[in-house]
Amino acid sequence: MKAATMRRFLSLHTWVGLIAGMALFIAFYAGAITVFSHEIGDWNRSATTTATADHPIARSQQLLDTLLEKHPQAAESVYLVLPGHHGPKPSAYWFEASTGQSRRFMFDQQHTLEEDAFGQDFIEFIYDLHFTAGLPKPYSTYLFGIICLLYGLALVSGVVIYAPTLVKNLFALRLGRNIKRLWQDAHNAIGMLSLPFHIIFAWSGAVLALGLMLLVPFQYLVYEGKLSSLLEKDFYGAPQIAAAGVAEPTLSVAELLRRGQAAMPGMDIEGLSYVNIDDANARVTLYGVMQQRQLNQMASVTLEGATGEVATTVAPQTMTPGMIILRGLQTLHFGNFGDVAVQWLYFLLSLAGAFLFYSGNLLWIESRRKRRQIAQPRRTRVMAALTLGVCLGCVAGVSAVFLAGALAPGMGKPVYFTVFLASIVWACVRKPARAGHELLWLCALATAAIPLAGWIGSGEHFIAAAMHGHWHRFFVDVVALALALVYWRMARATLRRGRHGDPHSVWALPS
Amino acid sequence: MWARYLAAALLGLPLTTAIIGLLALGWPGDQTVTTLPWIMMAFPVWVTVMTLAFVFQTGLRAWAWLGGATVVSFVLLYGLKALDWIGVQA
Numbered sequence: 001m002k003a004a005t006m007r008r009f010l011s012l013h014t015w016v017g018l019i020a021g022m023a024l025f026i027a028f029y030a031g032a033i034t035v036f037s038h039e040i041g042d043w044n045r046s047a048t049t050t051a052t053a054d055h056p057i058a059r060s061q062q063l064l065d066t067l068l069e070k071h072p073q074a075a076e077s078v079y080l081v082l083p084g085h086h087g088p089k090p091s092a093y094w095f096e097a098s099t100g101q102s103r104r105f106m107f108d109q110q111h112t113l114e115e116d117a118f119g120q121d122f123i124e125f126i127y128d129l130h131f132t133a134g135l136p137k138p139y140s141t142y143l144f145g146i147i148c149l150l151y152g153l154a155l156v157s158g159v160v161i162y163a164p165t166l167v168k169n170l171f172a173l174r175l176g177r178n179i180k181r182l183w184q185d186a187h188n189a190i191g192m193l194s195l196p197f198h199i200i201f202a203w204s205g206a207v208l209a210l211g212l213m214l215l216v217p218f219q220y221l222v223y224e225g226k227l228s229s230l231l232e233k234d235f236y237g238a239p240q241i242a243a244a245g246v247a248e249p250t251l252s253v254a255e256l257l258r259r260g261q262a263a264m265p266g267m268d269i270e271g272l273s274y275v276n277i278d279d280a281n282a283r284v285t286l287y288g289v290m291q292q293r294q295l296n297q298m299a300s301v302t303l304e305g306a307t308g309e310v311a312t313t314v315a316p317q318t319m320t321p322g323m324i325i326l327r328g329l330q331t332l333h334f335g336n337f338g339d340v341a342v343q344w345l346y347f348l349l350s351l352a353g354a355f356l357f358y359s360g361n362l363l364w365i366e367s368r369r370k371r372r373q374i375a376q377p378r379r380t381r382v383m384a385a386l387t388l389g390v391c392l393g394c395v396a397g398v399s400a401v402f403l404a405g406a407l408a409p410g411m412g413k414p415v416y417f418t419v420f421l422a423s424i425v426w427a428c429v430r431k432p433a434r435a436g437h438e439l440l441w442l443c444a445l446a447t448a449a450i451p452l453a454g455w456i457g458s459g460e461h462f463i464a465a466a467m468h469g470h471w472h473r474f475f476v477d478v479v480a481l482a483l484a485l486v487y488w489r490m491a492r493a494t495l496r497r498g499r500h501g502d503p504h505s506v507w508a509l510p511s
Numbered sequence: 512m513w514a515r516y517l518a519a520a521l522l523g524l525p526l527t528t529a530i531i532g533l534l535a536l537g538w539p540g541d542q543t544v545t546t547l548p549w550i551m552m553a554f555p556v557w558v559t560v561m562t563l564a565f566v567f568q569t570g571l572r573a574w575a576w577l578g579g580a581t582v583v584s585f586v587l588l589y590g591l592k593a594l595d596w597i598g599v600q601a
Contacts, residue, residue, distance in 0.1 A: 152558035222532035322547025
């Protein structure tokens with residue numbers, strides 16, 4: 001390849017990396033934790049409140065009836081989540097057509113209906129952080145879709161500039177005096193060895209965040225406005241029907257579940273999606289999982305709401321090709337396959353991915369280092385401050401969300417933004433080496449406090465959790481301690497480098 | 512480099528739409544089955560097209576090739592549709 005082409009791809013890699021890198025760091029760090037969102041969900045509560053309530057189906061019916069009584073308009077579209085895999089209480093999502101928003105309703109402790117906005121606290125907030133960085137939806141989600149495209153460009157250009165020396169360098173990790181060489185080797189090794197994982201995430205992330213928006217140009221430029229009718233079979237299994245305007249009661253939850261189970265034995269039903277409740281043309285789709293030795297295990301049964309007749313069934317083995325690709329990408333993204341082993345693998349690969357973006361920024365700064373003068377260019381100081389503030393602010397902020405989850409429920413979001421923004425300000429006013437050292441200490445302390453906060457919040461420390469067989473709590477606390485140790489070592493290394501390393505650098509601390 | 516970034520940003524999506532549109536409408540079989548798989552391929556194609564902007568020797572050539580390809584693809588798409596060689600089955 002020509003040297004000029006190589007330089008252009010290096011420039012492309014640098015700039016898309018810098019623009020997308022910090023958002024991707026947040027996505028990957030929060031994403032690593034989101035892998036275990038179901039397991040972490042009950043970490044901050046004592047064990048008694050997490051047990052599934054008695055009569056789960058009757059409770060779900062009650063929730064649906066109460067919601068329709070309070071908000072008759074909700075009959076247009078409700079997704080009712082049964083207690084079980086998704087938490088101990090049923091929840092109902094009303095998709096409000098007039099606003100295009102999904103609103104969630106649950107029962108509070110006194111069994112009165114309450115609206116509970118999604119993504120405000122603890123693990124749900126970290127889940128939202130993963131694809132919004134905590135900014136308002138839906139625009140932040142589209143932004144992350146665009147970030148995914150830039151991520152795709154960074155992957156292609158990274159492979160192009162690295163390919164010529166691939167064989168020689170793939171397993172090289174040159175420990176020696178040249179620290180930049182070591183960081184470059186680590187960046188390349190992680191990038192290349194986890195490349196399949198990154199390709200899947202760039203693609204599936206773009207599909208999840210931007211997929212619906214991408215239909216728009218096709219709808220108008222190619223399909224003459226008829227795209228939705230071509231995709232009906234994929235998305236709904238059967239053509240959609242409009243409300244008849246004639247009242248006819250929809251069958252009960254228990255009856256719908258009985259009929260759905262009969263239509264598809266072996267399906268583990270997780271939720272019911274209602275359209276036009278108590279109308280003659282009401283439709284109810286039951287979603288669940290079915291073990292069929294396929295990548296995705298999603299199954300559904302669509303019933304006529306009034307008569308209970310089966311309109312259509314979809315099993316993993318009978319899906320349309322489009323749905324196999326779409327659900328397959330979703331399954332690969334969420335790690336809903338291969339059970340615990342894949343969850344841990346995804347957790348480690350996500351942390352490695354976060355390191356990839358962090359190290360990329362550090363390499364940019366290192367490449368622009370002035371080797372013969374103490375004063376460093378302004379742009380490298382600014383980039384160092386931003387990288388430290390955003391990345392370490394995210395790490396400390398996420399740990400603080402755990403602390404808030406156990407000690408101050410409901411405060412997750414404000415606590416995160418306080419820590420995150422304060423870290424950025426701190427990184428901007430301090431020298432990079434000082435800020436790095438201090439922010440890493442903050443990360444270490446906040447993360448090390450997680451087991452303590454969990455003990456206060458739930459009344460059970462992690463050794464007791466292990467003895468009682470509460471393995472989720474045990475592993476959250478142990479992983480927190482391990483990460484705290486890593487951040488502490490990094491803090492010490494930053495200080496050591498500042499004092500004893502090459503003084504011609506933003507990372508130097510002149511004594 | 513600015514010309515290339517602009518070419519990638521402005522021509523990437525239109526060219527992708529036209530290429531995928533041609534392939535999806537020209538592909539034999541029931542379009543209720545084949546449409547979604549083709550649209551899912553739009554993201555990899557989009558990234559590839561944007562990468563191409565950095566392959567050509569000058570920014571002007573990048574604009575000429577990608578712009579030309581966009582025009583040709585849309586002319587083909589609407590031309591073949593007008594001739595009824597390809598079309599939307601709905």
